[in-house]
Amino acid sequence: MLKLYNTLTKKVEEFIPIDPNEVKFYVCGPTVYDYFHIGNARSFVMADIVRRYLEYKGYKVKFVMNLTDVDDKIIKKANEEKISTTDVTDKYITAFFEDIAKLKIKKATVYPKATEHIREIVDMIETLEQKDFAYNEDGNVFYDVKHFNGYGKLSGKNIEELEIGARIDVNEEKKDPLDFALWKKAKEGEPSWDSPWGKGRPGWHIECSAMSCKHLGETFDIHAGGSDLIFPHHENEIAQSEAANGKPFVKYWLHFGFLNINEQKMSKSLGNFFTAREVVKKYSAEALRLFYSQAYYRGPLNFSEELLASAEKGLEKITNLVDKVNDELKKSNSGVKPEFDFKSFYQHFEKAMDEDLNTSQAVAVIFDFVKEVNRVIASSENVDVNFYNDVKTFLTKTAENVLGIVDFNKTTTSDDKLVGELVELLITLRTEAKQNKNYQLSDTIRDRLKELGVVLQDSKEGTSYKIGR
RNA sequence: GGCGCUGUACCCAAGCGGUCUAAGGGGAAGGUCUGCAAAACCUUUAUUCGUCGGUUCGAAUCCGACCGGCGCCUCCA
Incomplete structure (x- = not known):
């Protein structure tokens, strides 16, 4: 039974979907005027994990993430760079999809764009106007906050x-400082659309409602x-949707905490940010997600x-086992299948995730699992391939499919057949050198390969190699 | 000023009234294995949870005060 903290009720509540067959999930996506940073990425990744966990639980999920492609910041950027707003949005939409792919974020069911929903937006504003929740001041349409109970x-x-705390708003057309723009009157050189109130563009909030x-x-x-x-x-x-539709808007509101730098919120305006794309060049997506x-x-x-480096290091514990499992599955040895309580690990994992997505606890379960599997392998002889199959199934279902912190398809041996064979050849030569107690040569081979990014590991069964991930 | 979050080992961090002499990761130390490494495994690293009081048979967990950090109230994930 999944429980989630609901910002609306300020309580942890049991999650019960409206339609038992399909969970409907909306996440506020990016305004496409720049690359997103790892603070933004935190929200995207965590929403992705929620979505993946719902799918783990057997729900079908319709996952919608909007792309805000008309906005002040986009216009500003276009003016600065002397290009069109669509040049800006095209560029950063492409970048957005590249970045989320690198972060292993599953694709949404739909990525609606504001500019492709002007019809729906205008319709909703008209409804609000008819119901007296909106007023038109010379082509600018505002939401009448006081009217919404x-x-x-x-x-x-x-x-x-x-109102006491409100800053003086420069826009004197508003009846009340709290009122906000639904439709902004067109200005020279800005993108605009026809509407019942004249040429203009939508305000920020209305696109998500529509x-x-x-x-x-x-x-x-x-x-x-x-x-x-x-x-x-x-x-x-909420004000827009509930006023327009006369129905509750959303059942569960989820909000993600900030990513701080030196205890300070990472933000574009403070300039203290790292873009996701630069971070993923240096660290793996899995490490970032683990972090x-x-x-x-x-x-x-x-x-x-x-x-992040310590997360990367911790991740090695898991990927070492993943490599080992992949290796064993290739060898496909039959032997003895050790006793192992997989079921309780699944239960612990689910218990952690069910409790308002206690991912740190869930991660601890993964580490415990890895430790336990290693222990069993170390103390058993002739482990049957079926055991490794079960290990893979567990890690795939939890660490890979839900948390996205491992990837069984990421190979540590060479993609290139020739390179693989050459390394194998060197390993054979080194083994011979070792047998002849020519340790100087064997160490040289190992050291030189390491410089090239190939790590050799000796074990009872022989020597294996690993190419830096 | 209003609303909200937060203070657990060297660092990050879970914990939601008893099973806490407090998970997990990093770091550090010792050991097994090894020709030596690496990996793996084992062991050690908080009788204590910002401070001071209170409630309770029992508190890191509840209440109060105090000290410290942060966020929102304006565009921001």
């Missing part, structure tokens, strides 16, 4: 306090995003290269 229920804010409704319906199961979206973005989405998984998804997580 329950504004602030997600973020725990109340309107009076917000597109989630189109792809997931008026009420759906899970809506997720970074904690900084709680207010005002998600609060505004995220070792912390609770809602809390802050401090980032440093040292921490």
